[in-house]
Amino acid sequence: MDSLALARWQFGITTVYHYLFIPISIGLSLFIAILETGWVRTRNVKYLRAAKFWGKLFLINFAIGVVTGIVQEFQFGMNWSNYSRFVGDVFGAPLAMEALLAFFMESTFLGLWIFGWDKLSPRLHVACMWLVALGTSASAYFILAANSFMQHPVGYRIDPVTKHAKMTDIGAVLFQKLQIYTFAHVILACVLTGAVLVTGVSAWFLMRKRDIDIFRPCLRIGLVGMLIGSVAVLISGDLQAKVMTDVQPMKMAAAEALYNTSQPASFSVVTVGTLDGAHEVWSIRIPDVLSFMATGSFGGKVEGINDVQAQYTQLYGPGDYRPDVPVTYWMFRLMVGAGLVLLVVSIVGLWLTRRGRMPTSKWVWRLAMLSIVGPYVGNASGWVFTELGRQPWTVVGLFKTADSLSPNVSAGEVLTSLIVFTALYGVLAVVETRLFVKFAKAGPISEKEALDSVTLRPPDDPDDVDNADADEDPADSERVLTFAY
Amino acid sequence: MWLNQLWFVLIAVLWIGYFVLEGFDFGVGALLWIVGRDERGRRVLINTIGPVWDGNEVWLLTAGGATFAAFPEWYATLFSGFYLPLLIILVCLIVRGVAFEYRGKGDSDKWRRNWDLAILVSSWLPALLWGVAFGNIVRGVPLDAGHNFTGNLFTLLNPFSLMMGATTLLLFLTHGAIYLALKTTDEVRARARSVAVRAGGAAVAVMLVTLSWEQGIRGSAVSAVVAALAVIALAGAWWLTRRGRDGWAFLASAVSTLLLVVGWFAALHPAVMPSTTDPAGTLTLTSAASGHYTLVVMSWVALALVPFVVAYQAWSYWVFRRRISTRQMPSSPTRASTTHPTTDLTDLTTPRDRVSG
Numbered sequence: 001m002d003s004l005a006l007a008r009w010q011f012g013i014t015t016v017y018h019y020l021f022i023p024i025s026i027g028l029s030l031f032i033a034i035l036e037t038g039w040v041r042t043r044n045v046k047y048l049r050a051a052k053f054w055g056k057l058f059l060i061n062f063a064i065g066v067v068t069g070i071v072q073e074f075q076f077g078m079n080w081s082n083y084s085r086f087v088g089d090v091f092g093a094p095l096a097m098e099a100l101l102a103f104f105m106e107s108t109f110l111g112l113w114i115f116g117w118d119k120l121s122p123r124l125h126v127a128c129m130w131l132v133a134l135g136t137s138a139s140a141y142f143i144l145a146a147n148s149f150m151q152h153p154v155g156y157r158i159d160p161v162t163k164h165a166k167m168t169d170i171g172a173v174l175f176q177k178l179q180i181y182t183f184a185h186v187i188l189a190c191v192l193t194g195a196v197l198v199t200g201v202s203a204w205f206l207m208r209k210r211d212i213d214i215f216r217p218c219l220r221i222g223l224v225g226m227l228i229g230s231v232a233v234l235i236s237g238d239l240q241a242k243v244m245t246d247v248q249p250m251k252m253a254a255a256e257a258l259y260n261t262s263q264p265a266s267f268s269v270v271t272v273g274t275l276d277g278a279h280e281v282w283s284i285r286i287p288d289v290l291s292f293m294a295t296g297s298f299g300g301k302v303e304g305i306n307d308v309q310a311q312y313t314q315l316y317g318p319g320d321y322r323p324d325v326p327v328t329y330w331m332f333r334l335m336v337g338a339g340l341v342l343l344v345v346s347i348v349g350l351w352l353t354r355r356g357r358m359p360t361s362k363w364v365w366r367l368a369m370l371s372i373v374g375p376y377v378g379n380a381s382g383w384v385f386t387e388l389g390r391q392p393w394t395v396v397g398l399f400k401t402a403d404s405l406s407p408n409v410s411a412g413e414v415l416t417s418l419i420v421f422t423a424l425y426g427v428l429a430v431v432e433t434r435l436f437v438k439f440a441k442a443g444p445i446s447e448k449e450a451l452d453s454v455t456l457r458p459p460d461d462p463d464d465v466d467n468a469d470a471d472e473d474p475a476d477s478e479r480v481l482t483f484a485y
Numbered sequence: 486m487w488l489n490q491l492w493f494v495l496i497a498v499l500w501i502g503y504f505v506l507e508g509f510d511f512g513v514g515a516l517l518w519i520v521g522r523d524e525r526g527r528r529v530l531i532n533t534i535g536p537v538w539d540g541n542e543v544w545l546l547t548a549g550g551a552t553f554a555a556f557p558e559w560y561a562t563l564f565s566g567f568y569l570p571l572l573i574i575l576v577c578l579i580v581r582g583v584a585f586e587y588r589g590k591g592d593s594d595k596w597r598r599n600w601d602l603a604i605l606v607s608s609w610l611p612a613l614l615w616g617v618a619f620g621n622i623v624r625g626v627p628l629d630a631g632h633n634f635t636g637n638l639f640t641l642l643n644p645f646s647l648m649m650g651a652t653t654l655l656l657f658l659t660h661g662a663i664y665l666a667l668k669t670t671d672e673v674r675a676r677a678r679s680v681a682v683r684a685g686g687a688a689v690a691v692m693l694v695t696l697s698w699e700q701g702i703r704g705s706a707v708s709a710v711v712a713a714l715a716v717i718a719l720a721g722a723w724w725l726t727r728r729g730r731d732g733w734a735f736l737a738s739a740v741s742t743l744l745l746v747v748g749w750f751a752a753l754h755p756a757v758m759p760s761t762t763d764p765a766g767t768l769t770l771t772s773a774a775s776g777h778y779t780l781v782v783m784s785w786v787a788l789a790l791v792p793f794v795v796a797y798q799a800w801s802y803w804v805f806r807r808r809i810s811t812r813q814m815p816s817s818p819t820r821a822s823t824t825h826p827t828t829d830l831t832d833l834t835t836p837r838d839r840v841s842g
Contacts, residue, residue, distance in 0.1 A: 063586035066539065067579040073549050074575055077564025081633075084564075088557020089775040096550035097786055103543045104794045108801050111536035119804050159776070164557075166776040406565035408633040417572050424576060428583060435590050 004405055006414040007079040010421065012387070014071050016380050017425050021065035023379055026140060026187065027194015028058040029133040031225070035218075036126040045447050048454065050214050053444040054198070059114065060435050064428055066107070071421065079414060083394050083404035090156050090167040091146050094174065098142035106135030117453050125454075140190070141183050148179035150395050151386070152247040158398075165398065178247060181240035188232040189382070193375035195225030196342060199349065201440050203368035206358065214444055220353060226346035233339050238293060245294040245302070248396060250312070251389035252294055253305045254323050255332040263301035265290035271329070316397070323391040331385035338378030345371045488780040489770045492555040493757070495787060497750040499551055503544035504615070504653075505742045509735075510534040510541055512661015514581065514608030515654075517601055520665055520676045524594075525811040527601060531585060532814075533668040536805045538585060540798055542578065554783050558632055558773040559757045566626060566634025570614050570641060577607035612657040613650040617641065620649030620695075623749050624702055625759035628766030635762065645698055652695045655688035656719065656745065660738040663722060667731040670810040678726060681734070685723035692716050692745070699752060703759070708751035715744035 001009075032054050039047035073095065076084050084091075112120065113128040120128070149155075155172030156165045167173065199222035202215040245252040253259075256268055267289035273280045291300040305322055312321040349368060352359045359365070390396060394404045444450075513534050521527035553560040564571060580603050588600035624645050627636045662681035666674050696712035704712075722737035753759070757773050760766030774780065 059586060060590070063583050067582040070542075070546060070578055071575055073546055073553075074564060074571060076553070077549075077560050078568055078571060079565075081561035081565035084553065084557055084561040088553050088560060089779050092550065092552075092554030092557055092560070092775070093779055093783060096547070096554040096783060099543065099547035099550040100786065100790045100794065103546050104540065104798065107539040107543050108798050111540055112801050112804060115536040116804060167779045167782070170778075170782045406561075406568075406633075407631070408635065409565055409568055413568050416569070420572065420576060424579060428579075431583075431587065435587060439590070 001411070001415075003409065003411040003414050004402055006411060006418055007405060008401070010079060010414065010418045011075065012384070013418070013425070014068065014075065014421055015387070016383060017429075018065065018068040018072055019379055019383055020376060021061050021068070022136075022140070023190040023193035023375065024061045024197060025058065025065045026133070026136045026190035027192070027225075028054055028061070028197065029129065029136055030191065031194050031198055031221070032058060033126065033129040033133050034221070036129055040122045040126050045450055046214050046217070049444040049447065049450045050218055052450060052453075053214070054218075055113075056439050057197075057201070057436060060432060060439060062110070064432055068425070078417070079406055079409065080394075080404045081406035081409075083399065085164060086399050086404070087149075087165050087395060090149060090153075090165050090173060093167065093170065094142040094146040094149075098139050102135045102139035102142060104135075106132050106139065109135065118456055121456070122454065137187055140187060144183050144186060145174050145179050148176060148182055149173055150393075151182075151244075151390060152176065152178045153395050153398055165395070178240070178243045181236060181243055185233060185236040185240045188229055188236055189375070189379060191225060192229030192233055192339075192342065193379065195222045195229050196371055196375050198222035199226055199346075200369045200372035203365045204440070205443065207362060207365035211443055216353075216358070219349075223346050223349045223353065226342060227350060230339055230343035230346060234336075234343070237336070237339070241293050242296055248389070249303045250305065250308045250321060250323065251328070251386075253303060253308055254325050254328040254389055255385065256290055256302075257325050257329040258290070258302060258304045259306050260304040261301065261307045262304065263291070264288045264299045265294070265302035267293065270333070319392070321392060323389050328385055328389045331381040331388065334381035335378050335385055338374045338381070342371060342374045342378075345374070486771070488777065488784060489774045491784060492551070492774070492780060493750065493754065493770055496548060496551055496555065497746060499544055499548035500750075501743050501746045503541070503548055504746055505739045506541035506544060507538070508612075508653075508657045508742050509660045509664040509738075510538040511608045511612040512657040512659070513665060514604045514661075515612060515658055516661055516665065516677070516680060517605050517608075520662065520673060520680055522673075522676065524597070525814050526673050526676075528589070528814045529669055529673050529809050529811055530665065531588065531604075532809050533665060535585065536801060539582070540801065542582070545578075551783070551787075555775055555780060556757060556768075556773040557775060558768055562628065562632045562634060562758050562768060562773075563622070566628075566636075567618055567621070567641065569638050570618060574611050574614050574618075577611045581607035581611075609654070613654045616650035616653030617646045619653075619746075619749050620646030622758060623649075623699060623752050625761040625767075627762040628758065628760035628768075630763050630765040632758070632760075632766055632768055645695075645702065648691070648695045648698065652688070652692050652745075655684055655691050656738070656742060658684040659688045659719070659722065660735075660742060663726055663731065663734045663738050666726065667735050668808055670808050673811060674808075678729075678731075681726045682723065685719070685726060685738075689716060689720045689723055692719055692741075696745075696748065699748070702752075704748075704752040705754075708748050711744050711748040711751050715741050715748055718744060 032051050035047050035051040035054065038044070039051060076091075109128040109131040113125065113132060116125055116128065153165070154176045155167060155169035157168050158164070159166050198218055202219035202222055205211055205215040206219060241252065256265075257271060257273065258265060258268075264287070266285040266287045269284040269286065271280055271283035271285075273283075288298040290302055292298050294300060294302045305325065309321055313319065345368070352364060392400050392402065394401045445453075513530055517527050517530055521530045549560070552563075584600045584603040584607065588597055588604070591597060591600075618641075621641050621643070624643070626634055627640060629635050659681055662677045662684060665677035666681055669677060693716050696716060700709050700712060718737050718741035722734045722741060725734035725737055755770045756767050757770060758768040760768075775783075
């Protein structure tokens with residue numbers, strides 16, 4: 001393989017891997033903040049124990065999410081330096097804002113949350129988790145703004161001398177329509193992911209009838225989150241698709257493997273075709289639905305791949321402007337399919353556990369646990385779809401992937417880093433999963449332990465603050481840390 | 486043009502934040518076995534940086550992001566040019582972050598020993614490699630007219646840059662040991678101080694040599710003064726440690742780190758990435774920078790956010806300002822708040838402790 005293929009594989013692998021952990025971080029941080037707020041408001045220890053239990057699982061996930069994020073930032077410069085030179089003026093701004101506004105917030109307040117149980121007042125402590133949740137979402141917003149610029153460049157001009165993009169309107173970059181819908185879609189998918197995880201893990205405990213007082217409320221909150229999440233994901237995805245059809249007609253056509261412009265266009269549920277996708281062998285179709293998805297009207301016109309290709313050839317000169325149609329088509333189906341399955345699971349789950357009911361059949365619980373796979377499939381295929389559907393461009397209409405590479409980095413170097421990251425990520429995945437399962441199975445800590453850990457200690461003790469030599473106080477130095485590595 | 490100067494300064498500030506803060510947590514990680522000695526001691530070490538290392542590391546991400554936004558050409562040249570060293574640093578940062586989080590979550594001694602080893606290696610290497618990287622930036626690297634790096638890994642491993650690597654390594658070991666002296670008690674503190682004195686002496690000598698060399702390669706009257714002050718501050722840190730003034734010593738080693746970075750940027754100015762081959766390859770404050778509009782936008786953002794960041798990060802240091810001792814370590818890292826089996830623990834239920842919130 002050449003540098004280009006290797007660098008693309010590296011980007012794909014590191015991004016999809018990074019994104020296995022991010023939705024959990026975003027979804028769970030919100031969920032933990034809600035549970036801890038429940039503890040602060042009601043003083044019911046079960047919420048505290050639940051918050052601490054999910055907190056541990058959250059941290060195991062969060063660690064990998066953070067460290068793999070560093071690779072993402074460095075990678076643009078390392079493998080794609082020509083891209084960085086071309087677009088840094090626009091693309092760098094949201095990235096820098098992400099670090100300044102989001103990364104500092106989530107890391108600092110997470111440190112305070114982990115180690116501050118006995119040092120901060122309960123209100124201040126729960127505020128830290130809300131800030132972490134806000135930070136993770138803000139981080140998603142900025143990185144998606146950068147990505148939306150790649151999908152649909154706005155707020156820039158091309159410098160006549162350097163031929164590089166120059167930013168002219170930060171508002172357009174941060175708040176373009178595509179970005180708003182994309183952010184909504186992604187953040188709701190994160191909430192959905194967190195909710196499914198909570199549901200699945202709770203189901204494991206309920207099947208064994210362990211800690212029912214804690215996991216039944218968690219299950220219900222998880223299922224409600226799943227229902228709201230999956231419905232909202234479908235709606236936001238639909239709105240996003242309409243903007244996408246508008247600004248990236250090729251991606252929509254590829255998602256449907258629609259070669260010829262149709263009016264009205266039917267939606268393909270499943271199509272089996274030739275390998276290049278151009279000829280259909282067998283398919284199930286629903287009339288007019290694609291028109292609605294793409295344009296909002298059942299009689300709308302949807303452009304086909306061949307026509308967009310012809311337009312692009314006229315606009316940008318001769319070349320192949322089609323993404324990999326079969327992959328794009330199937331990734332789109334996996335993404336939407338995962339969302340629909342989770343919607344069904346949440347409805348069934350809410351029905352079976354209504355008004356204090358608890359299913360006795362084991363396969364119901366097993367199915368709930370199995371549903372944890374759903375969001376991972378949906379999230380990963382969603383990203384592969386949206387990034388592959390953009391090809392052959394890195395910035396649609398402006399800059400091609402093939403031109404984006406670092407000219408001075410050898411294929412050997414890219415291969416080295418590809419192997420190193422893949423191997424390292426593989427090992428970390430095994431370690432993470434084992435720890436996650438171990439700590440999930442261990443269950444929540446006891447009531448006494450939970451209450452002990454939130455007993456305030458100095459330096460919050462007001463009698464102690466004026467004592468200049470306080471840290472030499474022998475009694476204080478012998479107190480066990482309530483949270484320690 | 487003054488906006489370019491401002492961003493040059495701001496990026497220097499971000500790197501200063503990174504090296505002053507992560508400098509000591511690299512040092513703590515690197516001293517895990519030397520100062521920590523036994524299991525309890527190692528846990529004390531990790532807990533002194535537990536709440537803050539992640540926030541410290543974000544200074545690097547922000548420096549990277551800000552360079553991307555304000556000087557995209559610099560970012561592109563640097564990150565593609567220093568490919569393999571950056572790969573090693575990245576792997577270290579990944580392993581290190583995960584190691585802190587996962588070390589205490591296993592059951593066996595072997596598990597903890599392996600993660601200890603990971604923390605050790607992944608603290609030593611970046612402490613060395615960041616110095617090598619900045620040594621090369623200051624010294625200059627072969628760049629062609631398109632600003633692309635034309636050397637290879639061995640171009641980067643030149644004597645001057647390796648000396649700079651030794652300087653940062655010794656500096657961070659000293660800085661970390663002084664931090665430990667400030668944050669721990671009893672026997673851990675005693676060991677930390679003795680390491681700080683020994684590493685500090687070596688650091689002063691090596692820094693003096695390297696910074697004189699740096700002046701020979703590139704520099705102005707300003708960078709010479711700054712370099713001299715950096716050495717003096719480090720010598721001061723060494724002296725203050727010997728006198729047992731941990732707080733002042735830490736301040737001095739932080740100032741020395743700050744001045745080292747200021748010296749790099751002062752020596753570079755007005756270039757950001759000098760070329761040793763084609764003079765047209767040299768990137769400057771002007772040729773590497775983003776457009777005026779982007780710099781204006783980013784300036785407002787930085788102006789609005791940086792004070793908040795500094796304030797809440799300072800607050801988090803304030804919240805965790807207490808010293809940590811081996812007696813505070815719970816018997817098992819995975820079970821934090823249960824009572825302690827050994828006898829060196831005082832009664833947990835003294836009335837003063839029971840101030841409930």
